[in-house]
Amino acid sequence: MGHCPFSSLSLCCLFLLLTIVTPTHCYLISPPLLDLINSTCKECSDKSTDINYNFCVTSLQAIPASHVTNLQGIGLVAMELALKNATNTISTIEKMLSSKEFEPFAMDCLRDCLELYADAIAMLVDAFAAFLYKQFDAANIFMRTVMDATSTCDEGFTEKKRELTPLAKENNNLFQLSDISWCIIKQVSFVPSQLPNVSS
Ligand SMILES: *[C@@H]1O[C@H](CO)[C@@H](O)[C@H](O)[C@H]1NC(C)=O
Numbered sequence: 001m002g003h004c005p006f007s008s009l010s011l012c013c014l015f016l017l018l019t020i021v022t023p024t025h026c027y028l029i030s031p032p033l034l035d036l037i038n039s040t041c042k043e044c045s046d047k048s049t050d051i052n053y054n055f056c057v058t059s060l061q062a063i064p065a066s067h068v069t070n071l072q073g074i075g076l077v078a079m080e081l082a083l084k085n086a087t088n089t090i091s092t093i094e095k096m097l098s099s100k101e102f103e104p105f106a107m108d109c110l111r112d113c114l115e116l117y118a119d120a121i122a123m124l125v126d127a128f129a130a131f132l133y134k135q136f137d138a139a140n141i142f143m144r145t146v147m148d149a150t151s152t153c154d155e156g157f158t159e160k161k162r163e164l165t166p167l168a169k170e171n172n173n174l175f176q177l178s179d180i181s182w183c184i185i186k187q188v189s190f191v192p193s194q195l196p197n198v199s200s
């Protein structure tokens with residue numbers, strides 16, 4: 001990732017945010033925030049056939065984020081969820097690789113996916129930093145690259161043999177979370193100077 005200008009800085013921001021966003025075990029989400037999550041998910045699922053409304057609402061409500069009051073905050077939560085997902089999938093792939101349940105062809109695909117996911121994690125961190133610095137175009141390009149990585153992982157399995165990828169669910173989760181993040185970044189970038197603030 002030598003080309004990336006954000007990495008060390010973004011890692012720092014990321015850890016800062018992780019501590020801000022997940023401070024307690026309080027699962028109270030304020031009604032205005034719920035409204036904003038609802039309307040955001042409605043808009044994103046209307047725009048992309050790949051985004052399922054219920055998946056979006058359920059996902060965005062999962063992280064208790066008492067400091068999140070606006071669309072920008074929801075965007076950060078979406079990217080954080082994507083990052084957690086990708087990180088978890090890395091361990092899933094590592095378990096699969098050591099399970100000896102897969103034939104050599106599938107093992108090769110799994111190794112490719114492991115690399116793709118490692119890159120995806122770096123991209124997510126970069127997207128996160130770009131978003132914080134209001135470099136929305138860059139953030140969106142990073143999110144697109146993450147989405148492409150999940151498709152490439154899928155295709156590795158299905159191209160040669162008509163096998164269903166053992167990572168179908170994981171790929172779909174990360175694809176949707178990235179698509180949701182992409183959609184929110186787009187929305188924020190249209191009105192960067194007047195972010196909706198629902199805390200009254
Ligand atoms: C959000 O949407 C769900 C389902 O669409 C609905 O049941 C709920 O009342 C909505 N919440 C708010 C605060 O609008």
Ligand SMILES: *[C@@H]1O[C@H](CO)[C@@H](O)[C@H](O)[C@H]1NC(C)=O
Nearest residue numbers: 058059081084085088089173
């Ligand atoms: C990935 O995210 C989805 C949606 O938020 C969630 O349902 C799923 O449990 C997550 N999976 C992992 C392995 O973190």
